Amino acid sequence: MFEAKRLRINCLRLTPKADETLTNISFYKLAGDQNLAFLLICQLVKKARKQDQQVLCLMPGESEVMSLDKAMWAFEPSSFLPHGTGAESSPIAVSCDAGPGDHHQVLINLHSEIPTWFSRFDRVVEIIYQDSDYEQSKRDSFVFYKERGYPISYHDLTDKFKPQLP
Structure with missing residues (x-):
């Protein structure tokens, strides 16, 4: 019987999920704006696709869907992140609703x-970028997951993640 490998995203590296019962939650903190978050998402998606994982990127609105769509097209000119927007069936989906x-x-x-x-997902990645209201919502999310006993990892990339544009 086919069983999908469960993944753990850890500092931009995907490894097998240790806990088979609960969704693993990872928080990534960036020292930048939403555009830097889009670049991190592209890197995480690329890593997941190398391991044949499906990824759903949930955005706050249509403008963010379009911005991430553009970022994925421009991420690496020599490669392609096979994605779709909205409810399309694609290995990588970008949606807001x-x-x-x-x-x-x-x-x-x-x-x-x-x-x-x-909780239907093996892994949830929460990205924190610099915006006071947004940061507060992610703090609330952290408390939500923690109070319910989900395994949480936190990665401070404020001094480490400074990708160069292609």
């Missing part, structure tokens, strides 16, 4: 709220 569809492996949540269906 569609449900999880067929995705269940990696959820990258840039939305300020936690979707009710987050």
